[in-house]
Amino acid sequence: MKKNIGIYISGLGQSFHQENVLKYAERFKNELLFIEKGTSYDLRSEIITYSGKNTSKVVKVVKLGQENEEVVYTFYEFEYHELLTERFKKRNMLLKNSLLFLLVLKKLPQLLKRVFIHDNYNRPYLTFYAFFILVLVSLAVLFLIPASIDMVNDFQVAKKILTFIEGLTGDFPAYLKQTYKWTVPLTTFILLVIPESKTIVTSIATEFACADQYLNDGMQSQLISGNLDLLVEYISEHEHESKIHFHCYSFGCLIATDYLFPLGTMPSKNAKLLTELLITIGNPYEFINSYYSSYFKNRNLVMEQKLKWINVYSISDALSSNFRKNSTRGEALNGIRDSSLKPINLNYEVSPDKSQNFFNFITMDGIRMHKLYWDMETNGQSCIRIILDKMVELEIIKNE
Template sequence: MKSIIYLPGLGYSHFNISGHDYAERYMSSMNKVNPDRKKKYYLEKKEYNYGYKNKFSTTVTSIFEYSSSKDKSIEVCKVYECFYTHNLTESFKRRNILSKLLRILLILVKKTWTLVETIIKKQYLNGRKRLQIFYFFTFLCLIAVFGLLMFPALVTSFIGALNQVIKNDSNLLDRILYNISPWVTFSNWITTAMAFLATFFPKFRNFVSNIATEFLCIDSYLTMGNGKLDITGELESLVEKVSEEDNYDSLELHGYGFGCVVIIDSIFPFGNRATYRLNTEITNIITIGCPHDFISTYYQGYFKKRVIPEKMALKQWSNIYSEVDVLSSNFRMDSDNHDGHFEVLDKRVPIKNVLFDVINVEKLGFWDHLGIIGLRAHQMFWGKGTDSSNCLGLVIEL
């Protein structure tokens, strides 16, 4: 039996990327690649608790295989979900409006300068890097819009505080309100504009808020390590519990999007060695749409000085990427689809690259790329339904 711990990407509420969705797609691929036509599969999903005093809760989806009768089915795979987004975004959501706006202003100044530096460096101006620049610029624009969305609430809070503090001096209060009246007018314009947009795009505000919040929290994770210990610690606890209870032949970590970064941070941590179970129990890693190259460009040095133990159970790292998706990585300095590697101090961890493209990238123009980035980034590796074609059939071993 194979046990899989799956770490989803972000945008969890927008795309079907939960652990159970992944298990359904994995089962469908198993069925399609199995040469035995009589083999059939079905799923069973249940709650699963782990950690100290079972404080964490997740889901485990078991995949069963049978030939003629379900009564004689065999459990061939378990898929556990390690959901980490709450650890990434909780601290930011608890901040007050002023603190959020200051954080947004700091990010905009700092990352705009990073973007300018990237554009100035000529070696980054190949086609793929240009698309990454556009993608990064889009994130900055969304953050700026997010800041504008919060501005009316800040003005309202400020006026409310003034009414409480200067309630006994109406003349002073009137003078202050008169001086800030342009900001109040600007706030009203923003409110009106958002109401107009909501008429045609009802989910616009939530979409911008969610995407901007996740990007700000990712930046905090990558630059200051906020939430990293909680996220990697929760994964370590899940690996510990699974290794104690499952009688598996292999234990694998599968990551999608930012979930791949969490896997790398756990297996190859900065300055420290991974926990004993991660070193001795994890035999395979599969990363899908890993943003390694994107992060290495805009957060230079993040993956440097990682530690690898002398002995580890890891046998293979398979990386599924797409040339069309700018967040995908091939762990190489060029765009060739040969195998790559991950630098760990003076060693190189080999990575088996698996190219998965559904569109001929050579036939696409610049504007076609931009349209695909907007519509299909992080959705290019599988369709909407369980039976849709997906990338997993390329790496499944029965």
């Protein structure tokens, strides 16, 4: 009998909201209850070690019977966050913000190019908005530097330093004080408009910087793919007659794509034999393909004939991909670059379509919608319902 195994790969930053495979499995279990009336389900979880110090949380969805329990689905969590961000997280907040600001400046030419030359990218203005928010968030801390320098003017050592600078630069300290007068109100405005600004700054700086290194230089990509391969190897040895489904959100979609459609090498034997389904939620493919234009080139496409692909997207989400040439709902028109595999598009919205007015712009509405494919509480509605319905329709799992 075929065993259905899901590998859950979360997005960057989901750990901040304590999102994990247990909550995802809880939502999956709740949707099974809606499908099969009169049937009871429960969860069983454990931590396994699959190679050296690598661990994975395993959650089994079990159907409760009078005499025994039947495992209907098993989720394995693939953790990559520490591998990707461990070096960057040790840096202080000022350095993180400085690096974030420099990274955005580095992308500015490509950003402006996409505003005027869309190249089939359907949301360049939303992306420009997202990058602009990144600039504002990073500047929220950088703007405090003039204020800090002006503050330390009360100390004798600082006075001597500033006097020396004044001798070299003339009126520089005066200009600095003028800057201070408008930077402090602007910083205050940003801190008021953007809730939890310090946390957002730290999280975005870490994620964006590490993601940029991963996408530009392949930093940690081999290590991450290797660890995922080890987890699949563990599943092949301990879950006989199993078929693997990748459940991926946001940056996790890129991790799975890199594993299944690698650059310059073949997918592993286990990946080719066991993988049946790829599920991407809030997939940032179009965003990455537009601003890292070489990233998806020269991929090995042997898996395109071996798996099905379900893609959940939202028109309101500035980062998700609908694999069409415009921001409309409908069937996918393309897949990954030269691949003939097209996803089965599933649209999921939690609010009516919104125009990008000034209020939506300053409140980061397009970015906020990226995390609304499910509520933080597991008993709310989520996109898992339409995913599960499609899995049943495709006969990937059976509704008995």
